Amino acid sequence: MPPHKPKSKRVTLLDVARKAGFSPSTVSIVLSEAPLSRYVAAQTKERIRKTAAALGYRPDVFARSLRSRRSNTVGVLVFDISDPFCVFILQGIEKTLHGTPYLPILMDAHNDQKRFAGYLDLLMERRVEGLIVVANWLFDEGELLSTVKAEKIPSVVVGRDTSEKELGSVIVDNEAGGYEVMKHLYELGHRRIAVIRGPDSLRDSQRRWAGMQRFAQESGLELDPRKVRTLPEVLDPTSGFQGGLQATEDLLRTRLKFTALAAFDDLTALGAMRALSAAGRSVPQDCSMVGFDDVPMAGFCTPGLTTIRQPMEEMGGTATKRMLDALAASETEVSPDLQLLPPTLVLRDSTAPVRGKDA
Amino acid sequence: MPPHKPKSKRVTLLDVARKAGFSPSTVSIVLSEAPLSRYVAAQTKERIRKTAAALGYRPDVFARSLRSRRSNTVGVLVFDISDPFCVFILQGIEKTLHGTPYLPILMDAHNDQKRFAGYLDLLMERRVEGLIVVANWLFDEGELLSTVKAEKIPSVVVGRDTSEKELGSVIVDNEAGGYEVMKHLYELGHRRIAVIRGPDSLRDSQRRWAGMQRFAQESGLELDPRKVRTLPEVLDPTSGFQGGLQATEDLLRTRLKFTALAAFDDLTALGAMRALSAAGRSVPQDCSMVGFDDVPMAGFCTPGLTTIRQPMEEMGGTATKRMLDALAASETEVSPDLQLLPPTLVLRDSTAPVRGKDA
């Protein structure tokens, strides 16, 4: 009969030490693989590890954190987890963190400033060692990110250009994406192209538009200002769809001819497609459509939406790596650079060569 | 000039005690609102709270947890966060937990059993006091949920019927949903209805089908077995779409006539719509379509998808409440009942009355 195991009492370092016949410190050094463990005899290590395993020893994270002053956690603060855009970023973060000693603590601000501030506070209380903020375009961050900066831990923002706030950030190269949109439509023969821009205040929106204009200039394409619409400033998560729908209805009412439509993002494009459909215009036969983001929906609607893909998982991973690097170097912050990742054109069925009579 | 604040040193309970002129115990009792605080003079409380605030005291969660043996956290283990179905469940959980002393620790298993097991372990190591598992239909849980049960903490599963494993669970009433689907189509005049069932092994699939059959029996509707397809058993997250697409192509090849199609879920319906579109059949004019779940995509595709809504946020909230109740009662587990929440029919544009000649 095996030695009677004390009923449900936790196995501590001391138990292991006694059983293995070494002192608690040696056991601690070995099991936590501290630098000093380099000097411990291989036999000793072996023995300690064996008995620890045999006893089913599990270190107490709280005692460990209390003593070592390290939480082994990082905060992940997302503006709105229901934004499909965020999910892959989160996966990139998770995958990059997996295998490191850091556990992500994820909080969802639900597009609410107060909640964001509250959770940031909570994360600091939990002593996270680093912070990743996952932004989306609807969220009016106000001064919140300054608060983030004020906390003296390595922080990085993904999904929004925060270089002006002296915070490191990782985003897609919106300018290049805008350029690609126009290039693609141009190469399909489109010359009368309508555009639905994002809200004016949005950096992303400005950059994408800049890219479109750059291509237009380089190629001699003319973008008729009367065929350019701008989404209103809003905070409602589904506003992109509604905005795209209304902007397109508006465009249709002008009776100006356009054979293609470049939407601010995928949701806007889906709204636009709804409006076109209601007007009896089919995509891509009567009008080609290009989105931006490549959210899952883009692949599942019919016709499949041609779009500019943001490398979301990679963005999450890159941001995480930057934070981990800062952590490894014991720095107090991530370098406040803006990092641009290249977008990719994803071809689906919503774009087609312009038809003969319009060419 | 205010007293010099010791450079960046943490304010501890002791500091507050000294400053306020009371003992650490009293301060602790007051600030953590322990039962004993009932007996502390109101004045004393006031004074202690004031000085704590003035000093900017924040309790050390690790010391607190170490001593009190409580982590104030609950684990949330999700099979696959990229499943749009999960997100609202998570929001329900988050909202219900907000305001309680419990912090959710969210882990995403990425549809991977090993990762699930690893994260479960990790959560236990972090001493979560309760556990919420968010399941989805693709995940082959194997014996994992038995492992969950083995941990002696209140656990509840949302999104999968686990009553047979003696684990509490919360799901939608699939049978009622299936019934509603058929009822809706029947009331629109449809009599030739094709069905794409979910994978056979899936409980959800069986229940939805049972509901459909019940309505058929009650109403005298005949469901032609030749127009019933079953999705293959798969683990790929996008398989629903592909499955729906192929099943529909298959149905079309038979040349059997159907004026409506009931899909296993929304993604299946979207795949089916793609296939119908490719065959030149339009929805809902040539064929009505009903999905199941009401994921965001259902509202954004064109035509908008009529579907059965799972009250996902409520499911998450209900599961959380059950866990909190068990926690409050210091129970070691959630009652192993299956709880069914009612689905709702959401009318959009993918269903229409059957056309004259088919009526």
Add this chain to the structure above:
DNA sequence: TTGTATGCGTTATCAC
């Protein structure tokens, strides 16, 4: 290369 002693900040058990 290993052991000893101490304290991290808090709460619980008493005693007053």
Add this chain to the structure above:
DNA sequence: GTGATAACGCATACAA
């Protein structure tokens, strides 16, 4: 009503 004191489990400086 309030205070003294002893843990909680671990990691580290220092001694050996």
